[in-house]
Amino acid sequence: MCDRAALLALAAVLLAGPARAQDRDVLRSRIARLERELRSAEVAAAHADSVAHMRDAPPDTVRVGALRVLAPPGIGGEARAGAARALALIDTAFGTATDALAERRFTLVLQAAQRELRPVPAGTIGVLTTGSTTDIDQRLVWAAAQAMASLNDSALSTWLQGALVPNRHPERERRGVYVALVTAPSPAGQRCYQGDLDACRRSLGLVPVELALDDWYNAARRRSVVQELQDLDAVRAAPRLSSACLTAESDADCLAVLRRVPHSALPPPLPAAARFSLLRSAVELGGRGAYTRLLSTAGRPMETRLAAASGVSSDSLLRTWRAAMFAARPLPVTVGPRAGWVALAWGVVFAFLALRSTRWR
Amino acid sequence: MFRMMLYTQWKWSRLAVVLGAVGAFALPVLSVGQFGASRASRWEVQAMLGSIQAWGVLYPVLAIVLGLSIAALAWTYDHRGRHVYALSLPIPRWHYVLLRFGAGAVLLAGPVIALWAGTLAATGAATVPAGLHAYPTTLALRFALATLLAYSLFFAAASGTMRTARYILGAIGLIVAVDVLSAMAGMNLHIFESVFLRLIVWPGPLDILTGRWMLIDV
Numbered sequence: 019m020c021d022r023a024a025l026l027a028l029a030a031v032l033l034a035g036p037a038r039a040q041d042r043d044v045l046r047s048r049i050a051r052l053e054r055e056l057r058s059a060e061v062a063a064a065h066a067d068s069v070a071h072m073r074d075a076p077p078d079t080v081r082v083g084a085l086r087v088l089a090p091p092g093i094g095g096e097a098r099a100g101a102a103r104a105l106a107l108i109d110t111a112f113g114t115a116t117d118a119l120a121e122r123r124f125t126l127v128l129q130a131a132q133r134e135l136r137p138v139p140a141g142t143i144g145v146l147t148t149g150s151t152t153d154i155d156q157r158l159v160w161a162a163a164q165a166m167a168s169l170n171d172s173a174l175s176t177w178l179q180g181a182l183v184p185n186r187h188p189e190r191e192r193r194g195v196y197v198a199l200v201t202a203p204s205p206a207g208q209r210c211y212q213g214d215l216d217a218c219r220r221s222l223g224l225v226p227v228e229l230a231l232d233d234w235y236n237a238a239r240r241r242s243v244v245q246e247l248q249d250l251d252a253v254r255a256a257p258r259l260s261s262a263c264l265t266a267e268s269d270a271d272c273l274a275v276l277r278r279v280p281h282s283a284l285p286p287p288l289p290a291a292a293r294f295s296l297l298r299s300a301v302e303l304g305g306r307g308a309y310t311r312l313l314s315t316a317g318r319p320m321e322t323r324l325a326a327a328s329g330v331s332s333d334s335l336l337r338t339w340r341a342a343m344f345a346a347r348p349l350p351v352t353v354g355p356r357a358g359w360v361a362l363a364w365g366v367v368f369a370f371l372a373l374r375s376t377r378w379r
Numbered sequence: 380m381f382r383m384m385l386y387t388q389w390k391w392s393r394l395a396v397v398l399g400a401v402g403a404f405a406l407p408v409l410s411v412g413q414f415g416a417s418r419a420s421r422w423e424v425q426a427m428l429g430s431i432q433a434w435g436v437l438y439p440v441l442a443i444v445l446g447l448s449i450a451a452l453a454w455t456y457d458h459r460g461r462h463v464y465a466l467s468l469p470i471p472r473w474h475y476v477l478l479r480f481g482a483g484a485v486l487l488a489g490p491v492i493a494l495w496a497g498t499l500a501a502t503g504a505a506t507v508p509a510g511l512h513a514y515p516t517t518l519a520l521r522f523a524l525a526t527l528l529a530y531s532l533f534f535a536a537a538s539g540t541m542r543t544a545r546y547i548l549g550a551i552g553l554i555v556a557v558d559v560l561s562a563m564a565g566m567n568l569h570i571f572e573s574v575f576l577r578l579i580v581w582p583g584p585l586d587i588l589t590g591r592w593m594l595i596d597v
Contacts, residue, residue, distance in 0.1 A: 196597065197597050200424070200511065200597045201424045201428060201597075347597060348596070348597055353517055353520050353521045353524065353587075357581075357586065357587060358520070358524060360581075360582055360586070360587075361524040361525070361527075361528050361584075361586075361587040362524065362527070364528055364531070364584035365524075365527050365528050365530075365531040366531070367531075367584075368528075368531035368532045368534065368535040368584075369480050369531050369534065369535065371535040372476055372480065372531075372534050372535040372538040373472075373473045373476050373477070
């Protein structure tokens, strides 16, 4: 009996030992897991604090030349780099007039935070961005162009038909204008293409519309314009004239209808890009002070203002503009030597692949 | 031997070559239909250019179809005969492939010359308004290069085994599958698009097929 009790006690001791050891291991692993959980909770809490701090923190103010940009915390570097690139481009278009932007402040708003969109600070211009340097650059250029357009007098705004947006690739715009010059349904545009500078003036809107209207469209185009503008009050108010224009194809009546239409409603013979490109040519000729001179000559005829901005006569300006359009002429179906050799080389590569086909090995 | 090879390939591909030549001649002629009108006024130039551009899409399509047809027909009878004829000839395999390739390339000259003749005839008959220019020779040269390139590509593909074809198709399928799965997971990898752009944009091999194919342009 005693022996049996002793054996039982020994068995209990032997069994209890590993069990206790097992408990300790389990406990240790639980403690380690809890410590890990605690650490990850601390990291998450720190991140949440950081996000909350960033959201509530005041924006960074970035000053680059005349540009003042309020950037959300965390993208100050990108904002500075983007603003610097934007300013360099803006300066090429507006020169010294860019100083006017010092009166404006641009607030960058991250698209990621759009759901929590809060009103931008009063007196600033909101600029929605992804936060990358390139995007900030592009958005700031666009916003600055709109801000500069708001400084334009009404005559300049009406003539320009939009905001002059600084362009890194003016040759693309000129290419489009060249195609328009070649294909535009306008006698003035056609003669401008052939080198008649007076026709260029007419097609670019530098001559009062009432004097140039006869030259803007031909008879067929006049009819189609009347057709397009049929819903205008000025056209509806002259049913007999518009009917004679459209049904009897009376060109004199078409012209009479068009003379009643507000000038701003008449589609110009060349696209707005033509006027932008002319202004860009004037700024290129006139240097950094060109746009300032353009603004300072408000009240004078547009041709005089452009000549003043460019610092050359209007004839020289138009000649330069026209030469730039021709220089940007698109290159159609070209097969340059390089492209030809590359195509041939690829042909040889594919032929060599056929020689090396696994079928032959 | 080359003449024999050329003759047999001509017999196999003559229908494709003749149809291709007729199409190549007709394409530029049809594309300038509006320009051929005696009263092509300046007001219609925009529409004419639009028409020329719309027809222009067919030049690379024709080049691809011609290249594919001639390349596939060059190998059809070899594949059908399990290449016994090629293996029985006392010439190295590369020499045989070169002869096949050369014969096909020579046959492509027919449609290319037909296109050149078509462009010359079309531009000669058309009234090209001031400011626009005709580019018959450049267009024909470009068509020749595009056809040769398409032919080389399909010739290489057709010379391969079924296993090679399966690998190529499998690789394309894998890329598409990865794109689809990544899109479903919210990550837009656009691998297929990226690979495709590398193929068709300079200096990619298919760059010659893209761009403007305008017989008459500014």
